[in-house]
Amino acid sequence: MTVTVFVVGEDELCCAVADALLVHSGIDINVEQRIVAGGEAPFRQRIPAMNNVAKNVMPVLMVADADQEACVVVQRNSWLPPNPSKRLSMRLAVKEAEAWVLADHVGFSKFAVVSKDLFPPSPETEPDAKQALLGIVKKSKRRELREEMLPAKGATSPVGLGYNIHMTDFVKNYWDIDRAATRAPSLARAIPRVAALLQDAAGT
């Protein structure tokens, strides 16, 4: 049975990660709609409505960055409404979704053509995973990535114009979730929860 799901991501990378988590479950899914919230505030604003969708229409998967918060569980509970639907699953990547990406050091080193030794062994403890990732991209042998993912010299933008499309490409085509889960505990916790959400909906 196909399960229809609603996906909300804080940014494009979170959305792509949510998609990958759904595919990884092995259950036949159909994503009804994806919303890229574009920031933490708009993401949080959508929670009540998504809770209603989960209650009345279909299961919802929401993925966001936890940023510098000390404990993701406390944080998630403070974001969720008092009576969250069982069909609403909210996953927060410790610090940033970039940490989950870096956690697949083998996949990313293949994608960016860089040495595996450059990767932090536990990316979730990195103070700034995005900067760590950009530092690795800087050493990439793929010129296209260096030119499009890194900000221009002196620019105020933290990333280059092609950052999102290349990250989405990576998550779609290279990212190995199981391998990443061994280095990212918050991702490892997310995998069974997402699978459970879909199994409940599929009625198995």
Place this chain on the structure above:
Amino acid sequence: MLITRLKLKNWRNFKHLDVPLRSRTYVIGANASGKSNLLDVFRFLRDICKPAGGGLQKAIEDRGGLTKLRCLQARTDNEVEIYVAISEDADSDPIWEYTLAFKPEGKGLHRVLVTREVVKLAGRSDAVLVRPDRLDKKDKLRLTQTAIEQINSNSDFRDVADFFRETTYLHLLPQLLKHAEVATRIVEGDPFGQGLLQRIAKTPQKTREARLRRIQQSLEKAVPQFNQLKFEQDKVTGLPHLMASYQHWRTHGAWQREDQFSDGTLRLLGLLWMLQESNSLLLLEEPELSLNDAIVAHIPLMIDRVLRKQKAVGRQVIITTHSDALLRNPIDGRAILLLEPASDGTVARVANSTELGLMSSGLSPAEVLLPKTHPQGIDQLGLFE
């Protein structure tokens, strides 16, 4: 070469303007805040330098005379002044500086006279050109023309004249391309893209095919079912045509001519062609029109990619836009000009240090700068009686 600084006095709705420019500059502002007027400065300089039918008088006349050109707020000082600095790249000191000022004679024939024309070149202590000079004082008629428009007088700074002349402006109107009968006359410089097909036809075959191939690659991703683009000369009429094939239930798909393309496909096609056409200043007027937001979001990256393939990354592109989707991109905050209408003409500015700080923390220009261009009281728009 690119323009790194622009100063204006009394130009249309800018009483005073002094802004830096970069290789990609985005101009944002409310309706009627002067985005097109700002681009018009570069078209004006181009019109002055045009080899056929150019010149200062013609450029002013084409704009409806000096009274239309001059800032309404210019009450006491009626001189219009344009200053442009040209550098090798965005962060280096200017190589050339060009200043042009003019005003009405105010008596007699009421001609428009050049009051100042100065050209400076880096490394030279004295200016290359300073007008009015001795000869101008003897013969006032000379002041009706600029030195830059004349081959005999601009030989020491021909580079500047060439640079201005090469400027391209694009505000492609798909309807004019589809319905050639509506407007048979192509405006000089073809600002509305009517002559796009003729431009494509005039390009040598090899170059044309290479460019169309690149356009095809981009369109394949942006336009569903689109799969091939080719150029054809009608065997009977000899008129040039673009043909695109769309995937279809028939095995070979269906070939369509440009008059059947969607407005968005045509605008995107025109944009991609013009990006590849030369290496000089390109002015793009609201490239987001008739395009889906999902495509608009990729315009900045698309521009970079096409220019990189052309080995012309340094080409200067100035873009006016209202688009939230376009400005959600991580665009360099230093490359955005904000136009704010005020009682004394429009004020143009770059982002201040707070706004730059917000953008380096990861907020997009659409969040930080775009709301500042919304007209005041717009929330009441639906409530008028």
